[in-house]
Amino acid sequence: MNEILDMKTIRDYNDFLGIETQNPLVSLVDFSKVKVLPHRCKCFGFYAIFLKEMIHGQITYGRSRYDYQEGTLVFIAPGQVGGINDGGHTVNPRGYALLFHPDLIRGTSLGRKIKEYTFFSYEVNEALHMSERERLTVFSCFNEIEEELQHAIDKHSRSIIVSVIEVLLNHCLRFYDRQFATRAVINSDVLTRFEALLGSYFDSDKPEELGLPSVAWCADQLHFSANYFGDMVKKQTGKSAIEYIHLAIINRVKDLLLGTNKTVSEIAYEVGFQYPHHLSRLFKKVAGCTPNEYRMQGKL
16 A cells, blocks of 8 residues: 555544544644554644554654654654555554644744754654653643643633643753763764765765765765754764764865875865865865965975
């Protein structure tokens, strides 16, 4: 079964599950109230945060498949496709889903900063694995939203719900920081592989074929989403992934400046710059001098 259901609205998703829509822009789904959950892939037109505790089947998300562990959170942004696509179903599922439409947060402080919550663009195998204490915090936010949804919609409803969602997302940022920290040993191995990847890139013909290595290309080669990879590098090194790449480029250029007689233009093309003056600009920014000045200093 390859059909992808187009879930444009919160109501579309609730109707799929056979549950009532209390608010057209936000929903808190308790899967224990759904007797049978059909396994289908869906294209989401809204933000979704899933906490699935007993749903059988591999989750498909982007190019990846993932077996849910209990107590993990997965974040989906509008336009993304996800779900289980094996044609089966789960009887008496358990878990929760917080769904909110972009129109709910449009014009609010959360709407202006939503792109800062980069975990909405992580791959599903980069899900948030929560401690019991963190689960309680998430459920506290869920309960506040559920209580508000029980009230009749009034002029305060939107601002209260949006503020709780923002608090929840800020907690999730903190939880991801904890997850990055507890995986420091694993992540240090990723940094080692990142350095090796950049080294092999510049030792090959790829710079002249593909240009400078991008964060997205490096993340893909290391089997991460670009956002997760960038956040992980930042937490580990204090530098963004692109700064890390730029440092590798400049170190390679320094080797070529002092180890060869090639011109700056020749070196620029060799490491992947389309225009030599772009190299000079980056070199001055990172090294504090021009390539020729660096070469002259090395000869003193």
